[in-house]
Amino acid sequence: xxxxxxxxxxxxxxxxxxxxxxxxxxxxxxxxxxxxFDRGDNWKSQRDYFHTIVDDPGNTWYRYIMGLYxxxxxxxxxxxxxxxxxxxxxxxxxxxxxxxxKLDCNIPWAILMDxxxxxxxxxTGCWAAEYGNQLNMTYEELDNIINQANELGTYFFLYxxxxxxxxxxxxxxxxxxxxxxQFTAFTNGTLIxxxxxxxxxxxxxxxxxxxxEGFEQDTDFRRGMGTFKKVENAMRILKEKKLPFGISCxxxxxxxxxxxxxxxxxxxxxxxxxFCWFFTYMPVGNEAVPELMVTAEQxxxxxxxxxxxxxxxxxxxxxxxxxxxxxxxxxxxxxxxxHINANGDMEPCAFIHYSDxxxxxxxxxxxxxxxxxxAYRKNQPFNGxxxxxxxxxxxxxxxxxxxxxxxxxxxxxxxxxDVHKLSGKxxxxxxxxxxxxxxxxxxxxxxxxxxx
Numbered sequence: 090x091x092x093x094x095x096x097x098x099x100x101x102x103x104x105x106x107x108x109x110x111x112x113x114x115x116x117x118x119x120x121x122x123x124x125x126f127d128r129g130d131n132w133k134s135q136r137d138y139f140h141t142i143v144d145d146p147g148n149t150w151y152r153y154i155m156g157l158y159x160x161x162x163x164x165x166x167x168x169x170x171x172x173x174x175x176x177x178x179x180x181x182x183x184x185x186x187x188x189x190x191k192l193d194c195n196i197p198w199a200i201l202m203d204x205x206x207x208x209x210x211x212x213t214g215c216w217a218a219e220y221g222n223q224l225n226m227t228y229e230e231l232d233n234i235i236n237q238a239n240e241l242g243t244y245f246f247l248y249x250x251x252x253x254x255x256x257x258x259x260x261x262x263x264x265x266x267x268x269x270x271q272f273t274a275f276t277n278g279t280l281i282x283x284x285x286x287x288x289x290x291x292x293x294x295x296x297x298x299x300x301x302e303g304f305e306q307d308t309d310f311r312r313g314m315g316t317f318k319k320v321e322n323a324m325r326i327l328k329e330k331k332l333p334f335g336i337s338c339x340x341x342x343x344x345x346x347x348x349x350x351x352x353x354x355x356x357x358x359x360x361x362x363x364f365c366w367f368f369t370y371m372p373v374g375n376e377a378v379p380e381l382m383v384t385a386e387q388x389x390x391x392x393x394x395x396x397x398x399x400x401x402x403x404x405x406x407x408x409x410x411x412x413x414x415x416x417x418x419x420x421x422x423x424x425x426x427x428h429i430n431a432n433g434d435m436e437p438c439a440f441i442h443y444s445d446x447x448x449x450x451x452x453x454x455x456x457x458x459x460x461x462x463x464a465y466r467k468n469q470p471f472n473g474x475x476x477x478x479x480x481x482x483x484x485x486x487x488x489x490x491x492x493x494x495x496x497x498x499x500x501x502x503x504x505x506x507d508v509h510k511l512s513g514k515x516x517x518x519x520x521x522x523x524x525x526x527x528x529x530x531x532x533x534x535x536x537x538x539x540x541x
Contacts, residue, residue, distance in 0.1 A: 101179070105170050112158045116143050153403035157363065162331040168293040169333065172271035177244040184242030194457045195423030195466050199245040200238055201439055202429040204231060204256040210277050212312045224251075224431035224502075228259045230448065234429065235267055237453040247298075248274035249439060251431060254297075257285055264292040273298055275337045275366075279316065281323035286330045298337040298366055299323065303347040304356070310343070321360070328361035335364035335405075340391055341381040342370070349394035354402050364405040367395065371440045371482060372514040375504045379514050385521040392476075392529065413478030414533075420478075422465025423457050434500040437465050441481060441488065443497040443508060460495035476526040477519075483526075485512035485519050 108115045120143050123136055142150045157166060177198065185196040206224035226234075235246060248260065253274040264272055271294055278299035289295050302308040305317040327334045336357055340348040347353055348367075357365055369388060370381045383391075392411045399406060413419070420426055421438035428436040434444040435456040446456035456462060468491065471477075471484045480487035491497075492508045499505035 101175060102171065105167065109158065109163060109167070112155060113146075116154075149399075149401055149403055153405065156403055157333075160328075160331060160361065161333050161363075162290060162293075165290065165293045165332060168268075169271065169296070172244065172269060172294055176269050177271055181242040181244045188241060192454070192458070194454075195462060196241050196457065197238075197243055197423045197426050199247060199426040200234065200243060200429065201247040201249055201426055202226070202231065202234060203250050203431040204248055204253050204259060206251040206431040207255045208250055208252040208277075209255065209279060210252065210312055210316065212277075225256075226429075226431055226433060226448075228262065230433065231259065231263060232266065234448060234453065235263065235270065239267070239270070241454065244270045246270060246272050247426075248272070248276075249428075250275075252277055252280065254280040254285070257288075260295065261285075261288045261292055264295050268292075268294060270294065272296070273335075275300060277312065277316070278320040278323040281326060283326055286326050286332060289327075289332050290330055296333050296335065297327070298335040298364075299362075300337045300339070301357075302339060302341075303344045303353060307344045307347055311341075324360045324362070333363050334361070335366060336360075336362045337366045337368070339368045339370055340383060340387075342383050342387060343381060345383055345387045345391060349391050351398070354398050354404060358402060358404050362404065364407070367391065367406065367408045367411075369410055369482075373440055373442060373506075373511065374501065375506050377514070382515075382518050385518070385525040388522060389525050389529065410479060410482065411476065413475040414530075416475070416478070418470030418472070418475045418478040419465075419480060422469065423462050424465065424469055427457075427462070430500055432500065432502065435459075435462075436500060437461065442500045442506070443488075443492045444500050445495050445497040461491060461497045464491040464495050474526055474530045476530050477523060481512060482515050483519050483522060485515040488512055 104119055108119055120136065120139055123132070127133070127136060142148050142154070145151055161169075182198060185198060188196045203224075204226055238244075238246070253260065254276050257280065260272070260274065264270075273296045276297050276299055278297065278301075281297065281299075289297075299320060300312075301317075301320055302311050308317040308320065309315065324334065338348055369383050369391070371377075372379045372382055388411070391408065395406050395408050395411070398404070416425065419438075421428075421441065423437070426438075428439045428441075429448055430436060430442075433448040435446045435448055435451075435453075436442060436444050443461070445461045446459045448456070451459070465480075468480070468487060471480045471487050477483035480491065489508045489512050499508070
């Protein structure tokens with residue numbers, strides 16, 4: 090970290106400590122200080138936005154911020170603030186952009202990786218269920234990936250699988266080894282117990298995102314009988330220990346009305362979740378169930394519901410596809426993140442199971458400079474309408490071209506899926522969504538090729 094960044098980090102940490110002492114009283118004071126300090130109005134729009142929150146105790150985001158101070162262990166909250174804001178964002182993000190320009194390749198803000206393909210559940214429509222428990226990355230391999238990523242300015246790491254908490258001991262060990270990094274995991278939650286929660290409280294830099302498919306009937310339909318009660322117990326443990334957690338929610342044609350309901354948003358808040366990451370069902374894998382894909386009407390329903398509840402519910406939400414307008418299109422291919430599976434194959438996205446690089450044969454940087462990742466970089470955004478960001482779900486003609494031209498192969502070792510077959514499963518949904526998305530985009534005042 091450069092001297093200027095270190096000075097800024099020091100100021101931010103001191104400001105955080107001051108605010109944490111009495112946030113209701115001290116946050117307005119800090120903002121007033123920022124107003125006086127910013128005499129050139131270089132940060133006026135940001136200050137004005139924070140004034141709308143801090144100056145109004147009835148504001149949804151004011152309630153959210155105060156809830157963080159009240160509900161989260163102070164040491165964990167401080168570590169999260171430092172790792173996300175200072176290391177991953179303030180220091181990491183500018184460093185990544187400079188390297189991108191220098192090296193002419195994408196540099197990711199986050200890396201998603203699978204410690205194992207093993208899982209204790211077999212969920213309907215999940216591609217991981219096809220892989221079995223044969224694939225694993227060693228602790229040393231995971232450690233090496235994180236070390237290489239730090240050299241590129243990347244400090245945020247997510248785990249998936251399989252069920253990543255099958256490797257909970259190694260995950261905690263990595264948290265200890267890299268206290269300046271932030272870790273999370275997409276987990277079914279059934280392996281979270283009192284002992285593991287105690288370890289989370291000790292290391293302070295691990296936050297789970299628990300997969301929940303709605304209420305008991307919907308969750309158990311996809312994940313197996315009794316899963317919902319185990320998940321509720323895990324969330325109870327985390328809440329009692331004042332540990333932050335979120336929910337990872339896959340909406341399908343079967344559960345979309347429940348997932349998008351006010352009742353369900355209120356329940357997530359009642360469980361104690363501080364964020365929810367929404368995904369829509371993808372027909373990945375030869376055993377996928379295309380009937381679970383949402384219709385254009387259902388996807389639009391979620392688009393409007395999530396935006397509506399952002400104004401009224403103290404829950405931070407992300408919509409992996411429908412938030413493309415904020416991210417400027419597709420995040421994958423290393424533009425903001427990439428995926429490394431349990432076999433070491435480096436994939437552009439968790440939903441794109443094709444690769445031309447393996448971490449056991451190439452460095453992280455070499456993979457980012459490979460033909461497949463460079464094809465992503467060259468073609469992003471895949472659509473001028475950022476509500477149609479994905480090269481598979483929204484622009485199914487894009488993925489086969491990149492895979493074939495780069496010489497990438499299917500990473501499903503047991504049952505490889507032809508990329509044309511995969512994209513064909515998305516073609517009808519993409520066409521239907523195109524009409525809906527273009528209407529929404531135009532109503533929001535965007536032209537089809539603005540690229541904003």
